[in-house]
Amino acid sequence: MRLIADKIDCERGGRRVFSDLSFTLGSGEGLLLTGANGSGKTSLLRLIAGLGDPAGGTFSIDGMDDDLAIGQRSHYVAHRNALKTALSVEENLAFWAKFMGASDVAAGIERGLGLFNLDHLASYSAGLLSQGQARRLALSRLELVARPIWLLDEPSVGLDEASCKQLAAAMNSHMDKGGLLIATTHTGLGVSFTKTIDMSEGA
Amino acid sequence: MKIFLALIARDLTLAIRQGGGVGMALGFFLAVMVLLPLGIGPDLKLLQRIAPGALWITLLLSVLLSADRIFQPDDDDGSLELFSLGLMPMELVALAKAIAHWITTGLPLAIAAPALGVLLNLDSSLFLPLLAAMGLGSMALSLLATIGAAVTVGLKRGGLIVSLLILPLYVPVLIFGVAATAGQNAMPGVFGSSLLILLAIALACLVLAPAASAALLRAHMK
Numbered sequence: 001m002r003l004i005a006d007k008i009d010c011e012r013g014g015r016r017v018f019s020d021l022s023f024t025l026g027s028g029e030g031l032l033l034t035g036a037n038g039s040g041k042t043s044l045l046r047l048i049a050g051l052g053d054p055a056g057g058t059f060s061i062d063g064m065d066d067d068l069a070i071g072q073r074s075h076y077v078a079h080r081n082a083l084k085t086a087l088s089v090e091e092n093l094a095f096w097a098k099f100m101g102a103s104d105v106a107a108g109i110e111r112g113l114g115l116f117n118l119d120h121l122a123s124y125s126a127g128l129l130s131q132g133q134a135r136r137l138a139l140s141r142l143e144l145v146a147r148p149i150w151l152l153d154e155p156s157v158g159l160d161e162a163s164c165k166q167l168a169a170a171m172n173s174h175m176d177k178g179g180l181l182i183a184t185t186h187t188g189l190g191v192s193f194t195k196t197i198d199m200s201e202g203a
Numbered sequence: 204m205k206i207f208l209a210l211i212a213r214d215l216t217l218a219i220r221q222g223g224g225v226g227m228a229l230g231f232f233l234a235v236m237v238l239l240p241l242g243i244g245p246d247l248k249l250l251q252r253i254a255p256g257a258l259w260i261t262l263l264l265s266v267l268l269s270a271d272r273i274f275q276p277d278d279d280d281g282s283l284e285l286f287s288l289g290l291m292p293m294e295l296v297a298l299a300k301a302i303a304h305w306i307t308t309g310l311p312l313a314i315a316a317p318a319l320g321v322l323l324n325l326d327s328s329l330f331l332p333l334l335a336a337m338g339l340g341s342m343a344l345s346l347l348a349t350i351g352a353a354v355t356v357g358l359k360r361g362g363l364i365v366s367l368l369i370l371p372l373y374v375p376v377l378i379f380g381v382a383a384t385a386g387q388n389a390m391p392g393v394f395g396s397s398l399l400i401l402l403a404i405a406l407a408c409l410v411l412a413p414a415a416s417a418a419l420l421r422a423h424m425k
Binding site: 049050052053071072076078079080082084086087091096099 | 205206209213216220221280281282284286289291424
């Protein structure tokens with residue numbers, strides 16, 4: 001499958017953030033978005049996920065025969081972790097696995113917990129997690145169900161060195177399996193991306 | 204369907220663990236019902252006459268009390284964005300949230316109403332009509348509350364606006380709810396027809412409220 005962005009314009013609050021942005025991303029490819037604060041990295045990810053409408057241009061997917069939207073094929077991990085502090089680590093994952101339509105919820109949870117070695121915290125309340133642990137839990141959603149597109153907004157913020165390596169391994173294996181990866185970062189993620197777009201240039 | 208039930212189950216778990224939901228609404232209901240007879244005085248006839256109206260008004264206010272929290276927590280932690288990337292349309296997400304709100308707020312109050320009505324010398328022949336009318340009416344109230352909650356989801360402290368927006372929509376429920384529970388002496392033969400109108404209101408809300416809420420939530424995220 002291929003993800004095609006065609007001449008995307010983005011406006012936020014009447015200000016043109018970027019314009020005329022085009023790229024094509026095929027199976028197994030990764031796209032890195034870099035650029036200064038406010039250059040539109042997060043905005044672009046949101047537009048791809050369908051959480052907003054571009055001021056101009058279109059996103060499309062080819063090579064798929066069902067009619068799911070791009071967002072429904074995507075894992076989107078943004079700054080907010082979407083965790084409920086009153087639920088345990090395992091319950092949080094179980095809910096998202098069910099919500100994203102996992103066929104085998106238990107296996108999904110096991111993969112999710114395994115991604116960042118959160119097994120020993122499974123019954124722990126998510127409200128007691130440290131910042132980095134909560135981030136790891138949010139990223140564990142990536143393994144709950146298989147979705148071909150990963151949209152990661154500064155995924156490594158707050159992670160320790162070992163977790164960063166595990167995240168890089170997960171991203172590499174996702175691309176090896178033919179998945180698409182689009183990530184933003186300021187720090188480098190330890191993954192070799194096929195393409196890089198410096199968002200500052202378009203502004 | 205599994206996704207739908209998973210969302211309701213999560214909301215119920217959260218409501219029970221975090222308190223605020225069932226406890227707050229019931230506590231408010233109980234407080235008003237205890238204070239009202241003290242404030243009005245021991246006139247049993249008067250209390251009996253105002254009992255259905257007092258119970259209904261308290262029910263409306265209890266539902267309003269938690270209305271602005273229907274979508275707010277999910278918006279704050281980013282869950283709402285993920286809902287819109289799910290396989291289930293936003294309309295069903297809104298419906299699931301409304302049902303969870305009803306189960307944690309309206310339904311317990313409807314069940315508790317006859318018992319608390321005793322404090323107001325409520326006529327015992329009204330227990331069942333009250334339970335039926337409040338059960339149906341509070342379903343409509345929760346559905347309408349999701350519209351108000353969806354309008355103000357981006358606002359901090361949106362509670363007052365929610366109340367102002369949806370109070371007018373609550374008026375028909377109040378009118379027919381009170382009519383259904385006024386008793387055979389005051390309004391003979393009105394119970395059945397009022398209950399049917401309440402049912403009609405609840406069914407109309409069941410169709411319209413999720414669609415309206417979903418449209419508002421989508422607009423909010425863009």
